[in-house]
Amino acid sequence: MEYVILFAVLAALIVVVGGVMFLRPARRRPRPPVEPEERPRAEAGEAPAATVEDGRATAPVIEKPPPVPSARVEPEIERPPPGAGRLVRLRARLARSQGTFGKALLGLLSRDTLDDEAWEEIEDTLIGADMGVAVSRQITEDLRTRVQVLGTRTPDEVRGMLRDELIKQIGPDVDRSVKTAPHGTRPAVVLVVGVNGTGKTTTCGKLARVLVGDGRTVVLGAADTFRAAAADQLETWGSRVGAPVVRRDEGADPASVAFDAVKKGMDDKTDTVIVDTAGRLHTKTGLMDELGKVKRVIEKQSPIDEILLVLDATTGQNGMQQARVFAEVVNVTGVVLTKLDGTAKGGIVVQVQRELGVPVKLVGLGEGADDLAPFEPEAFVDAILGD
Numbered sequence: 573m574e575y576v577i578l579f580a581v582l583a584a585l586i587v588v589v590g591g592v593m594f595l596r597p598a599r600r601r602p603r604p605p606v607e608p609e610e611r612p613r614a615e616a617g618e619a620p621a622a623t624v625e626d627g628r629a630t631a632p633v634i635e636k637p638p639p640v641p642s643a644r645v646e647p648e649i650e651r652p653p654p655g656a657g658r659l660v661r662l663r664a665r666l667a668r669s670q671g672t673f674g675k676a677l678l679g680l681l682s683r684d685t686l687d688d689e690a691w692e693e694i695e696d697t698l699i700g701a702d703m704g705v706a707v708s709r710q711i712t713e714d715l716r717t718r719v720q721v722l723g724t725r726t727p728d729e730v731r732g733m734l735r736d737e738l739i740k741q742i743g744p745d746v747d748r749s750v751k752t753a754p755h756g757t758r759p760a761v762v763l764v765v766g767v768n769g770t771g772k773t774t775t776c777g778k779l780a781r782v783l784v785g786d787g788r789t790v791v792l793g794a795a796d797t798f799r800a801a802a803a804d805q806l807e808t809w810g811s812r813v814g815a816p817v818v819r820r821d822e823g824a825d826p827a828s829v830a831f832d833a834v835k836k837g838m839d840d841k842t843d844t845v846i847v848d849t850a851g852r853l854h855t856k857t858g859l860m861d862e863l864g865k866v867k868r869v870i871e872k873q874s875p876i877d878e879i880l881l882v883l884d885a886t887t888g889q890n891g892m893q894q895a896r897v898f899a900e901v902v903n904v905t906g907v908v909l910t911k912l913d914g915t916a917k918g919g920i921v922v923q924v925q926r927e928l929g930v931p932v933k934l935v936g937l938g939e940g941a942d943d944l945a946p947f948e949p950e951a952f953v954d955a956i957l958g959d
């Protein structure tokens with residue numbers, strides 16, 4: 573009996589303990605230890621988590637790793653020489669090609685007797701130098717009168733006389749400054765036009781160098797979208813002097829490139845914007861349409877300070893004919909006469925000014941980067957006549 577009671581008590585105990593165990597909530601898993609407060613992720617070198625602002629998830633700001641030195645070598649920015657006095661420095665190059673014309677005239681004028689035949693030869697020499705028939709005749713007449721007044725002539729007097737006459741015909745007092753100075757924070761805008769192959773793109777690049785050499789900032793606009801290589805060429809020029817180039821794909825609208833270039837110039841508070849254009853337009857109407865549009869579109873933002881017509885000095889009458897067409901289409905304010913190093917016909921300076929009624933402002937004297945010079949009548953004539 574005692575055993576039965578003991579058994580019953582034990583059974584009751586088992587039931588009570590088992591019930592308590594069964595009814596107890598399950599034991600929680602142990603929590604991981606609480607980490608110390610996190611460092612900012614960026615500091616820890618990790619990307620920060622996305623954050624939510626105003627209900628919108630914002631992208632995580634990825635901090636860039638410190639720059640790794642690149643293997644690519646950036647082109648060194650050059651510091652070209654200033655514009656002033658360049659023609660004097662490049663005088664030898666001019667003298668080489670123009671010497672024959674100047675020397676021939678000096679030789680003729682130094683003859684003991686100057687008969688009609690000699691004067692005709694003088695006139696022909698001037699015409700042969702692309703001075704133009706009317707101007708050549710006028711110079712000859714003026715010289716003839718002066719020789720009669722002088723009587724006998726020393727070599728110095730002959731030289732002085734011819735020098736005065738040529739400088740007079742070129743126009744010593746004409747304003748030849750290229751308008752490149754900014755107007756407050758608005759840049760000056762220079763549009764460069766001309767037939768293809770005359771040296772427009774080269775001139776834009778060289779002009780940018782002259783300006784940078786004079787301490788200016790420049791933006792170049794590659795609105796010659798006809799030829800992709802023209803934009804590449806301009807980019808090379810620009811990168812050498814740290815001038816940004818605005819360009820688009822080949823065949824893009826030149827007017828929109830010109831617009832963007834001027835806009836960039838204004839946004840960046842650049843001193844001067846130079847816009848290169850295409851010259852491959854065979855009809856006057858096509859030329860008028862394209863250049864007219866470029867001009868109109870630029871003028872929506874800023875007046876154009878200078879329209880430079882680039883002319884190849886070696887093309888003679890053909891070049892003059894093309895120049896006339898351009899002058900009819902746009903209001904040319906100055907001429908850039910390129911390749912003067914490659915011709916003995918320096919008289920084109922006089923002819924082009926007479927025909928177009930605008931001054932020669934710059935001359936190209938070679939393919940070198942700094943072979944563009946502001947035009948100075950005295951230095952030019954001295955180079956023609958030699959020392």
Ligand SMILES: Nc1nc2c(ncn2[C@@H]2O[C@H](COP(=O)(O)OP(=O)(O)OP(=O)(O)O)[C@@H](O)[C@H]2O)c(=O)[nH]1
Pocket residue numbers: 766767768769770771772773774775796799802850851852910911912913914935936937938939943
């Ligand atoms: N000797 C000499 N060559 C020059 C001078 N100016 C430009 N050139 C050369 O003339 C060639 C034509 O120059 P570009 O600047 O490409 O002519 P472009 O008018 O822009 O021609 P397109 O882009 O085809 O419209 C290049 O080989 C230049 O180096 C110069 O003053 N003297």
